[in-house]
Amino acid sequence: MTEIFHAGISGYRGRMGRAVSNVLDARSDVVVAARFDRGDAVDLHLCDVIIDFSTPESSVALAKACAEAGGPALVIGSTGLSAEQEAELEQAAEKIAIVKSGNFSLGVNMLIGLVRNAAQRLDAKDWDIEITEAHHRRKVDSPSGTALMLGEAAAEGRRVDLDDVRTKPYDGVQDPRESGKIGFSTIRGGGIIGEHSVMFASDDEILTLSHSAIDRSLFAKGAVAASAWVRSRPAGLYDMQDVLGFRQA
Ligand SMILES: NC(=O)C1=CN([C@@H]2O[C@H](COP(=O)(O)OP(=O)(O)OC[C@H]3O[C@@H](n4cnc5c(N)ncnc54)[C@H](OP(=O)(O)O)[C@@H]3O)[C@@H](O)[C@H]2O)C=CC1
């Protein structure tokens, strides 16, 4: 028999909140026990898990409240968190189970592994890595959470720290590009759902690995799958690689 669980939606009036509502409403194994947005009160005890696509500040505040209450588990999709905010989530995850990912799609999570692998094999002195992302005009953070995850994967493949090799945005006249750096470029326009590409460029050839999101429901479906996975996990900070069983040993 299918076990029913109770889910909450944080940021439910937003683009992703509405997409998550639609996915949850279509499932017979989930009761939507709470929908809340900025300024709304929520009874955390009604939920086994809350799916949150809101803002960095509100995701951190929610994680702290859930940690203090001893639950529910969380699925967090908000991007643009500072290093301090990431650390606050890690602290909350000592008390509750949290899945946090900058992208809940299967394709992007596959891409992460491909990028890590390519970066490991293509010598940094010959191959420049440039990451490009494009999103709708209303997106406020850049580079996107996904672009940063792809940058982390490339840096991991090269066994370097992304903070040490990340380029500043190119603008005006500057020194020639150093080898070993990882560059980021951002496009914002119209209703673009989410485009990401990682270019490996040598003097002789170019390899580009890319992903296009066709419908926002893609992220919502992944987040709902993560919510079903995380609700029975012990406290800890997980990501979509864990949910999909892609984590490398
Ligand atoms: N990980 C992934 O796969 C994806 C991540 N995202 C990320 O998710 C986040 C939300 O994106 P999107 O839905 O497009 O943005 P929206 O601005 O459309 O939605 C965010 C919603 O959160 C609400 N909100 C603000 N503060 C709180 C609060 N304290 N409690 C509850 N809700 C609150 C906002 O209300 P108000 O309008 O009043 O501020 C708004 O309704 C972004 O960081 C985005 O980058 C997006 C898509 C996929």
Ligand SMILES: O=C(O)C1=N[C@H](C(=O)O)C[C@H](O)C1
């Ligand atoms: O804000 C968005 O829309 C998206 N944000 C995520 C990100 O920052 O990578 C994921 C997706 O690309 C859509």
